[in-house]
Amino acid sequence: MDFDDTPEEAAYRAKVRDYIAAHRGELMSVSEGGRRAVDLDAAKQHQSLMYDGGLVGVTWPKEYGGQGGTQMQQAIVNQEVAKAGLAGFIGVIGLGMCGPTVIAHGSDDQKSRYLGRLLRGEDVWCQLFSEPASGSDLAALRTKAVKTDSGSWRVNGQKVWTTLAHVSDYGILLARTDPDVAKHRGLTMFVVDMHAPGVTVRPLRQMSGVAEFNEVFFDDVEIPDEERLGEVGDGWRVALTTLMSERLSLxxxxxxxxxxxxxxxxxxxxxxxxxxxxxxxxxxxxxxxxxxxxxxxxxxxxxxxxxxxxxxxxxxxxxxxxxxxxxxxxxxxxxxxxxxxxxxxxxxxxxxxxxxxxxxxxxxxxxxxxxTDEILRNVLGERVLGLPPEPRADKGMSFNDSLRIGASE
Ligand SMILES: Cc1cc2nc3c(=O)[nH]c(=O)nc-3n(C[C@H](O)[C@H](O)[C@H](O)COP(=O)(O)OP(=O)(O)OC[C@H]3O[C@@H](n4cnc5c(N)ncnc54)[C@H](O)[C@@H]3O)c2cc1C
Structure with missing residues (x-):
């Protein structure tokens, strides 16, 4: 790789710098963004102003309100934002993970309703994957979505460590729709309205003093079938899009x-x-x-x-x-x-x-x-270095059978 900017990259960098310098007084600094209680309106305003300057959704397709730019341009924006000591975005989870998943798997209707507002910071999103008994072993999750007679889905279960759920308007929710097939195959992804009846969010305080992630409970939450992301039973493949985007953003x-x-x-x-x-x-x-x-x-x-x-x-x-x-x-x-x-x-x-x-x-x-570090070491060991894989006790079993033998405990 050439470490010097090409003339095009240098011109783009200058444009980014100029915009940040011109709006420095109105933008949020790292210290303001890292405060114990972030001012939500100010955080949204910060993202909106950055969006107006073309600095949000840099690599998102233009048809969805993005800039249609390159990863290199995104890296330049990240570098200049870090140099200027600006706060990150309140839409960090939406921009990095949920939005790309909606772009890849959402219907045209979902894309037109959600993506523009997400980019401008009007709606905040969260990612509802981890549960008390499934983090590293994500496919073992237990939150259930059951199809009702009216065609909608009824959701019951609990998520945990959900970053920004307490200020979120929407979330992408991975739920089990079929416990009788292998654990990776019985999952479906949904968009859930975080203000819907039956959704309860309880903040968890971290050792840094901030409370930016949460427990989320679903009690008979109704999700219309139009809010499904991808096919029924295809949730693992949809989740891989989210995790791939997460890998890229982290x-x-x-x-x-x-x-x-x-x-x-x-x-x-x-x-x-x-x-x-x-x-x-x-x-x-x-x-x-x-x-x-x-x-x-x-x-x-x-x-x-x-x-x-x-x-x-x-x-x-x-x-x-x-x-x-x-x-x-x-x-x-x-x-x-x-x-x-x-x-x-x-x-x-x-x-x-x-x-x-x-x-x-x-x-x-x-x-x-x-x-986690340990899981990443496993990934590197198995998939990059080609070392023998860990034993998997529930391989080939249905999710229900794995619960019976305790392999997904
Ligand atoms: C700051 C932060 C933000 C988060 N935000 C979100 C979010 O927005 N949405 C969301 O869904 N989740 C979120 N999470 C949850 C995160 O994805 C999980 O914490 C993570 O996947 C680990 O799962 P766990 O906590 O259940 O730990 P476990 O999976 O129970 O792991 C416990 C310990 O066992 C080790 N371990 C587990 N399996 C293996 C193995 N096979 N080999 C070796 N060691 C192993 C782990 O490395 C760890 O040390 C967040 C977590 C943090 C810390």
Whole structure:
């Protein structure tokens, strides 16, 4: 990959920078976006303003309100947003996962009703996959959708760790519609109205102090058949679209995980002089090690981007980017907090925005979300290195039979 921008990319980068600079005062910063209670209206306004500048839905097709741009342009936007210290989008789950799933599997009616509002930040979306007894083994989920006489679906069950469910208008819901076939084959995907009767959302507080994910309960929730995404029983294939998009949005792609390398370098440069000389050498070594590891992750992400820009889809090797990026991001956040010394205790006031503490408390979650470190190692071992697969006790069994022998417990 050529690391310098082509003339077209440089022109695009300049356009992005100019727009951000011109609207800097109206856009939300990382610290405002990371507050304990995000101002929902302000977060929506932030996304809407970025949309007006063509900086949201960069790779989405034009016919659905996107920019029809390249992954490279998306990477440029990500880099410039990070450099400017801007907050992420309230539509992060919708833009990264739900929207691409609706584009790939939704009806024309669903696309016209949902995608434009999602892009502009008018509706917030969530992804209702994980359950108390199925996270890594997602296909073992138990939330049931049963067809009623009127042709609609009645849903009962519980989801958990649902990011942004407490502010969401819609979600994509993976549910079991047939327990008598193998677990991957009895699933169906739906769009669910999060304000429908029978949907209860309970926030869960994280160790960072924020409560951005939730438990969601479904009690006799009615979903019209028109809100099915894809065919009945084809939910696993539909979910793979979501997970593939998630891999792309979490998998590195050349952006740093955590607070960003430039910010880390500036922080070390500012603070190191306050330490005794003997400790300075240790900090330099630790920072150098993590800096080099982060650059390796960044460039591996660029290699992936090059492949994508030539039309390839991210394969299982993309798991390496998230695995390595999370590890170095966590190490840099730890170093950042240690450099704050006692000030770190005064949390949000330290360095003005508490970004080091937030990263340190938030990144362990990144090592779980979208595939835990252990699962990603399994993927790399089995599908990239060709090592023997793990034993699967429920292989070839119906979901109900696997419950009976306890293979999906
Ligand atoms: C910040 C955050 C946001 C999230 N947002 C969402 C969301 O919006 N929507 C959603 O649906 N879910 C969401 N999740 C849930 C996430 O997808 C699950 O937490 C994840 O898939 C792991 O599932 P689990 O928590 O049930 O852990 P389990 O699958 O029960 O795993 C427990 C432990 O066992 C290990 N383990 C499990 N199976 C294996 C194996 N085969 N080999 C080796 N080790 C194994 C795991 O690595 C882990 O350490 C989020 C999670 C986090 C942390």
């Amino acid at each position: 998998g590195g792609g050349g952006t740093d995980v955590g607070t960003g390398l430039d910010a880390a370098a500036a922080h070390v440069a500012k603070r190191i002089g306050e330490l005794p000389e003997t400790r300075q050498a240790l900090v330099r070594q630790e920072f150098g090690r993590q800096y080099a590891a982060s650059l390796a992750t960044r460039y591996t992400g660029y290699r992936q981007l090059s492949a994508i820009s030539k039309g390839a889809m991210p394969g299982p090797e993309a798991s390496a980017g998230k695995l390595a990026g999370t590890k170095t991001g966590r190490a840099l956040a730890d170093l950042g907090v240690r450099l704050l010394g006692d000030e770190a205790v005064y949390a949000i006031t330290a360095e003005g925005d508490g970004r080091w503490q937030n990263s340190q408390a938030g990144l362990p979650g990144m090592a779980i979300a979208g595939g």
